[in-house]
Amino acid sequence: MIGIENVEITFNKGTALENRALRGINLSIPRGQFLTVIGSNGAGKSTLLNILAGELKPDAGRVVVDDTDVTSWPVHRRAAKISRMFQDPRAGICEHMSIIENVAIAAARTAPLGFRFAITADIRRLAKERLALLGLGLEKRFDDQVSLLSGGQRQALSLVMATLGHTKVLLLDEHTAALDPAAAELVMKLTGEVVRKLGITTVMVTHSMRQALELGNRIIMLHQGHITVDISGAERASMTVADLLMLFQRKEGTELADDQLLLD
Amino acid sequence: MTKRAGGFAMLFFAGAIATSASAQTVKKVDIITMNDTPQLLEVRDGLLKGLADHGYVDGKNMKVDFESAQGNFGTAQQIVRQFIGDNPDLIVTITTPTSQVAVAATKDIPIIFSTVTDPIKSKLVTSLTHPGGNASGVCDLVPTEQQLNVVKQIVPKLKTLGVVYDPSLDNSRSTVDSIKAIAPKMGITVVESPAMGLNNVPAAGQNLVGKVDAIFVPNDTTVYGAFETLVKISQDAKVPLFTAERRSVERGAIATVGFDFFQMGMATADMADKVLKGKKPGDLDVVFMKDLPNSLGLYINKESAEKIGVTIPPELLRKAAHVF
């Protein structure tokens, strides 16, 4: 249901800093799949996500969601179909607004209210239902400012916000990377549950090979703008982190010097 | 005993009458100005001196309250309301905007305006003679024809005249329009050089150098605020500088046949005196400074002229009221 066809993008073209971030990506993601994207820094993971979200326009190629070519659509236009979680817990919410106000904004992503009042009984009901699933007690704190919540709580809230309405695609942009281990663990667990329960097509970018193996059902690895590894199903199920590393080295013929990929 | 009581009673009544009489004769005069630039303060000073000459002493038989709105219209409105609450015998307004605020705010308290150029255009009065209503006053309309005559006499080859002024000041706008109306008849072309604010005055002056034979400045408080820079430009570039008012000639302009702000203050005091003695402003004709006898005098600054290399015709020097 998501089709990425021959997508290329280059930054700072023609200068000394020229960076061909994506060099012809072809990817087809069927409905309901949970895809993890890994790769070293500068591999193009975030760029790929930004192109999916609409924050960047590719130099060449198309992005198709459910048979609709959304390549030229700006972020706000795609938002009804594609939602996103950011790495920074402050980026996905409005700190100085309340929990219920944030949920209302997110609900309007797929059901804009225009001149009708934003915080309706329906919204409250929906918010209570979804927040209760987290088990964090947020459904009892509707009027609290989000700035009072911890990083982990904010990401959990963002997760709920990103999965409201008839969202078709969920983009997770290293969404636990800025959290302490306990909170990261919690948010990961919640991510798994929520995605499983709602069956949303998900693309997750992560630095952690362990996360890539624990969540989802397909892994792709980006290196220098190409997809170098694409594993799913049984092959993937039997892999360990060490196996994954060896696979990478074999494909690229290089010594993996990236600490971040190893740690974890 | 009764004689004594009677004596005391008489003293008592005399005292009561005396105090009530003196209480009656303390006149409250409230003065408001839009800005407190030096020229406008001169108007106030002239007003106070004039009132003193008429016998009013602040603190004894007159109480004066002077406020400046600091260029802020909201504050002007509040000051005027405050004055009305004071119930004064007279409100004196300096500059057009404050006059408008006062006239709009009260139809009962007598108002004498000052430093207004065109009271009919500004909607302060409907007629210059016997205006009716509660307002009248003194106007600083510049006698442009006489001014231009003086300029032409000192600069016989005058073909193009530059004017530096602040376009946001109504008084200046009126004067410039008046100059533009008479200039063609005298064979003069006018070049406007607007200066929006004090900081733009030097540039407005520089702008005219090489394009004009002389520069004229109307009664413009903004330009007068930076007058010395204009004088310098005029002397460096050898362009004769003329103004509408006397003090600026002292400061370096070449000549004027104008009045000065202090005088205007005193003329305002004359009208104020009439009102304080019981006349209604509506019964007083609007006074134009240029029409007052002895108000227009030729003032010449010979030194400035020499610095620029301009010779003043001797007959002008003889006619002059004062030569700096």
Add this chain to the structure above:
Amino acid sequence: MSLYALVGALETGLAFALVALGSFITFRVLDFPDLTVEGSFPLGAAVVAKLMVSGVDPWTATFAAMGAGCLAGFATAFLNIKLRIMHILASILTAIALYSINLRIMGQPNIGLINVPTVYTFWERLGIPSLYVPVVVLAIVVVVCKVMVDLFLGTGIGLAMRAAGANPRMAQANGVRVNLMIVVGLGIANALTALSGALFAQMLGAADVSMGIGVIVVALAAVIGGTALMPSRLIPLLTLACVLGSIVYRLAIALALSSNSIGLTASDVNVVTAVLVAIALYLPGRRFSLARRSGRAVK
């Protein structure tokens, strides 16, 4: 303070409360420092004056003035969004341009509005003493505008606008057209400002091209002072704080004017403003640390 001085403070406070409401939308909701008001306030005055002396009835003229203010807001939005000029600079550019535009509209620096039927004349005929008419009219206008702003900010679009100001990236990711929100917000804010200018000019008796000088300081004093003294996350309370802030500011000036014994004059207004705003900013800083300990949500 005499009754008249009190009335003077109330009427000017209410007139400028509309600018404060507009500045609340731009500075606080949209996080867009909008200095267009220095130009759109006199624009409102210029348009209303020119139309009124040309024979247009005051109500139509006042609405036209609002429309003009709205356009001024659009101009700033255009400069910021399409030409990518930084928000504060874009607004300054519009304000500068408006200075010349206002002169052109009026044809002269000052238009007198005395003895011309104004929006206040109608009410005077109803029998309300003319001293109180501006206060009554302005109070009604301010209440109506405040309630409309409160309601608007609670709608879907209003909430979207708040998100656009609080976190544009998040707002966009949630389907909000951030640029459109800026255009709408600036339009509304400057329409309110022009309305203020139009009503003020009719009360004052004149429209003058230099009327805009100092308006932004007054509006900010009202917004900052008002919301700092009444910290709240509830929009209706925040807008109330702005309105009250504007009135309190004028009351302070009236006090300064009437208490010659303290030696303050209108010239000291700027110092009074600075002191007021400083106090207003300091106090919540102390209150904030107290509320934090009790765990309640405070802005």
